[in-house]
Amino acid sequence: MFSRSLDWLSARFPSFGALYAWAKRRRRRLIIGFVMLMHTLGAISSIQAVMSTRTPQGAIAWAISLNTIPYIAVPAYWVFGQSHFDGYEFLRYREMLSESSLKYDTIRKLREKGLIFEPQTERQAHQQKLLERLAMMPILRSNDVDLLVDGQATFDAIVDGINSAKDYILFQFYILRSDGLGNRLKDALLARARQGVKVYMLYDAMGSKAISAEYVLELQEAGVKVAAFEPASHGWRHRLRMNFRNHRKIVVIDGKEAFVGGHNVGDEYVGKHPTLTPWRDTHVAVRGPIVLATQVSFAEDWMWVTGDRLSLNWEPEPAPKGEAVAACFPTGPADELETGTLLMLDAINMAQKRIWIASPYFVPDAQFVSTLQLAALRGVDVRVLIPENNDDSLVDLTSYSYLEELGKAGIPMYRYQPGFMHQKVMLIDDDLATVGTANFDNRSMRLNFEITLLFRDAVFASQVEAMLEDDFTHSRLVSTKEYSQRRLPFRFSVQAARLLAPVQ
Template identity: 50%
Template sequence: MLMPDFIVLITIVVALIHTLGVLSAIHAVASVRTSQGAIAWAVSLLTFPYLALPLYWILGRNRFHGYIEVLRNGALDQSNRSDIAMILERLRDHPADLPAERAEDLQVLAQLSRTPYTEGNALELLVDGDAAFRAIFAAIESAERYLLIQFFIIKDDDLGRDLHTRLLRKVAAGVSIRVLYDEIGSHALPKCYMETLRAAGIAVSAFRTTRGRRNRLQLNFRNHRKIVVVDGRVAFVGGLNVGEEYLGRGPLGHWRDTHLRVEGPAVQALQRVFTADWYWATRQIPDLEWQSRVAGSQTVLIFATGPADALETCSMFFHQAIVSARRRLWIASPYFVPDPPVFEALQLAALRGVDVRILLPAKPDHQLVYLASFSFLDAADRTGIQIYRYQKGFLHQKVVLVDDEVAAVGTANLDNRSLRLNFEVMAVVVDRGFASQVAAMLAHDFQQSRRTSAADLRSRGWIFRWAVRAARLFDPIL
């Protein structure tokens, strides 16, 4: 007796799903960067492919295809390749004299980033949203030739509309403007916001992490960078996006963040990062000012990282900062889910006597990441890592301080998403005066924080403790 057609169909579908599960498991073993992630995906795909297959092809990969290849291999014409080479050469016209006792540690970061340190920069530390956007808007108003605007999130609220109005006014005055945003981070932005800008003559584009056949389903990647460049002479980078909550006007209350105003050769280095992202999104190289100007005496390295890099450059950045610390290592991040090598480096630094402090928010904006961070408390206590929770409001800054000479401000969090899945950028500053400012800023933050420990976790109810364990299982995609 022949089987009914629907049973035959079901049999074929089940066989196909399991075959795809096996093939995907082989793909995971061959391509997932960490052995833990490869094993977890392979087991899931083999045992329960019905759920694991769509999750793997949407969330499973941490290698972003095409970005580096487009920039380096034939997608750019010869003149554009010459332009990119020329940018690097002009940055090398401002070589930095690194401290002899730190030169070896610091040069590793320059090798990883393929960008030189530059001297001749002037920096201003911008604490919180009011100071940051006051400076950004003042710079926008001063623009004469062009503006480059890049944010992970742009919202159509009072702050977003203020930016919108200013950009329309500047383009009407003859300023060339380019706006780049992340298509997932800014998913709630209404089309009319960007269409109005385009209609006025402003070039607007999403970064398009799903561009290209191999990235079509990859919704897990983000361009998390926040860069503003004005006429090639002033730039901004840091943790703030465009939204009212970044001014402390959202449900989380006071929003503690840090941004950086830059003048000098480092502006061209930030501009180069924007140009690469803009080319990926639009296949266009904008006509920009590449002649850098000396504005001060501070040494800066613009360290851009992302999932298209051949090496795990963001993870290596944190690892190198940690191992180079001799007396003090202070890190402020809203999210704390480090990978094992980075966390072990933190433990070793604390064991060798370094003052290791991690500053985290007491209020969560992403519940899973917040819960997962509690799972590190016991191991932190055993080695002397001090973890603090900021009490005044929500803490969103991304700042690293190493001893008394090196500080970094930018967009990278200490979690797996920044370490492997996001495009990020940090400004690494080698300057005692600037490091002293950052130290004073963070010391004030620690005064408004409470030290936490494993005892705090043990005092919570069993539901919370199990939620912490469950959240840690999502470590690879947090």
């Protein structure tokens, strides 16, 4: 059938016929040449993989596949195998070295107004030094934080914030849909734009691939600046880099209030998913100097995408109420170090009483498993909360592989029963909590651009504790027998799925 089609094309198009005849005469040479080319590219790519892949298991997997099945592995490596985002890193350091660095100017103003937290003990001083190096911003005091549980509370608060904007709105989401919730937020943004408020919208091109052109056009016609985070649009070096996604969810109002957390913009986040409703998620609203640290993350993303430096409010002010100490960690593949990994490891290591982890995609690598085991062995109350009903079957299968390892150290794993749990939250001891966009997997630690807010505040931590306690009451404790006593095909599938953890 295929041969007849080629013969038909050759008869209709003489130039194609000549090329086809040439290829038939040299078919053997072409096949040999193609095989040699792919194996050569595979060998060269495997050297790069060994030298640059961030995990040993990832380097081994790429090296073997690139040399054994290069016809599949070479294109896959060029698309998914890169682990460092050099263009963004160059822009960031160029900006930091400039005479008018917004980051350095902001830090100077924060110090002048006494809004940088001063550690009270030697242990706090060591901890603060580490966290500030990871955040590339100081730890800040005089912040106010509201815990927003689930979609209705979150998007009501965001719409109220949008409606109160006087100067500008920064609006960034990984997933932006042109559905009911998307239209509600669009209408709110349009109303403010028509009143002269500057609106900047940034979404990830892959996560928001279903957004309609009409949706974007309507915003642009009203004066909203809209941009898509798309590495492939930044020259040949990024042309095939589909692996790096901007997973951040940020809304900033006039540099005075910000919203960060797990929610994207889609009807499923307000309880309208056909199979995974109710959708369980967590966001926070913050006021105070931490807003400016959050704003830096958006400004850097916007500058990389558009080349424009935004004119924003960089005057820090203490929150009207509240004395929460807070830090902002915008992590990603452009960081010199694996800041996402280091932040999570440090959070586990600093725990003295407890660490409760809620994550929809719990696929930790060996170092996290060992660190959690060590925490449990020194008497820390370690708990892991994952969804019973996951929207990713591979992640769900992989989660069973951790039951025995965690169980040996006495670490319980809970599965949240109603709907789908999508929150990314940690509670550490009685006064520390994190809320953000990062999952407990390789993609969030090494490949995605994420943002996490950390709070030292006993009142806020008690609210997070009450929220998670309620989640545990709607969850079931998973027995290790759910893995160990299953049939061999299931256990083999679980372990095979775990081998794919670096790409999950």
